[in-house]
Amino acid sequence: MMVHPSSPPVVTDQPSTARFMVEPKNGTWSSRIFDCWDDKEICCLGFWCLPCLACQVSSMFGECLCLPLLDILSAGPVSSVAIRSSMRAKYHIQGSIAEDWLLAVFCSSCTWCQLAREMKLRQSQPS
Template sequence: MSSKMVIRQPEPVMDARESDEWGSGICDCCQDVPECCLAFWCLPCFACKTTKKYGQCLCLPLLDMFGFIPPVTMSMRVSMRQRYGIKDTMCRDCVFATFCASCSWCQMSREMRRRDLQVVLVSAKNT
């Protein structure tokens, strides 16, 4: 008689931080002064670094140099709002991306850091 062994993998446990608002305002750069300074003095480097952490192509923000409304900055804001369920408008995204790009990138970086969910395995056994 044969016996059947069933092995079940533990499910990931996530601490959800749900909110439909941005975690910080567009001008809350004082929350992280070094990050704000990097964004102000070297926006392309900061935007590329933030885009990479978000899981997109590292050099994607460099395409913003070719248009009046920075398409990548605006797209990242819209994508982040959709991913995290933040209520805002595309009109505001367009205004922030066009006239306050460094503040916009800082806000997105703070939001990613605030909503960073670590996956913790519970009851995992090494067999």
């Protein structure tokens, strides 16, 4: 059989479906709130320079880089709660605004670390 030079190449191998990271279950976070040591780089950044991590997560999520700085200027963690609840809505993760608020107030570093791990996992997976 003769193939015309302008015809597209014939695919003989299918793409691999191997995944190196565990895909999160629908409705759950990929890691728990206190699983900070699962990613030591994120954990260290969250501990030593939380504003840097928060701005990085905000930017990765498609929001303004400076949005987390509102937490410093406002009476509460408004940007932390907003990004966490938006991420839950986008990835169909169960939870509530009350839970987001409590975690952002009492475990701010762990909350931002969890958001960073989620973004890192979701962006590394093929769509």
